[in-house]
Amino acid sequence: MQEQIKQRLENIISTMTQLPSIPDVVSRIINMVNDPNVDFKAVAEEIAKDQSLTTNILKLCNSAYFSKGKEIVSVDRAIVTLGLKEIKDIVVLVTCRNVLDKPILGYDLAAGEMWTHNLTVAILAKKMAMDIKRKDLADIVFTGGIIHDVGKTVLALYVANTFKDIMKVTQEKAVTFIDAEKDVMGFNHQDIGLKILEKWKFPDSLKAVVAYHHNPENSPKEFYKAVSIVHVANIITLMAGVGIGGDGLYHALNPDAVKETGISDADLEKYYSIVPEIVKQAKQI
Ligand SMILES: [Fe+2]
Ligand SMILES: [Fe+2]
Structure with missing residues (x-):
């Protein structure tokens, strides 16, 4: 069965047809915002073409987590008030929710559990970036936090059939779950x-976060700090x-990645203790 699963996953990856989709507007907006010569009017126009995206963005801009106090009623205002990077984060949040907010059965996650996990990682990672004075990384780690486990949505079905084998490998070879997944599937x-x-x-920065969030030591140098966070x-x-x-x-904390972030042991404990508070914020989004 393992050989069949490996073959099946290879087919899925090489044809890409069975991988989840999101609207093209998302990559257009991400790449526009990453361009240092971005024209904010052009971003607003791109968003305005999609009525449901516009409605959902405005809803989130006025949510407890993102709101700056005054009610926002247009995308133009939203961009001026929150900034382009925050709007980009919101676009990713709104559009990826459809892909990520469902039960991930192979990993034993009920509907909503994975989404709460993603948002908690996103909010915590952004807080860490701000605390270590790397505001420039805040949007990458927030978006990266939202999508870091997106591969589980596809793999879950196969994990469901091989969970016992994967657990056996973690124990027999004393490896982490991520290595055992690869070994078995x-x-x-x-x-x-x-x-x-x-x-x-x-963009490559987000690809690095998704591809190396359990193995930050393998990340390209230029994204190492964001991946580590x-x-x-x-x-x-x-x-x-x-x-x-x-x-x-069955996942491990990488001490070199902790060192790369500059976060002390005392701070790690502090972050751990505020997770319940962050979960509350996540649920308000
Ligand atoms: Fe993961
Ligand atoms: Fe995760």
């Missing part, structure tokens, strides 16, 4: 996540019991 959820982001035409936020969120599912306790 030929791919782990980072590999599949990377393929999904290639299909979605997302999401890695630490993810493990802390799991340790606090948010979205642990079947695999949650």
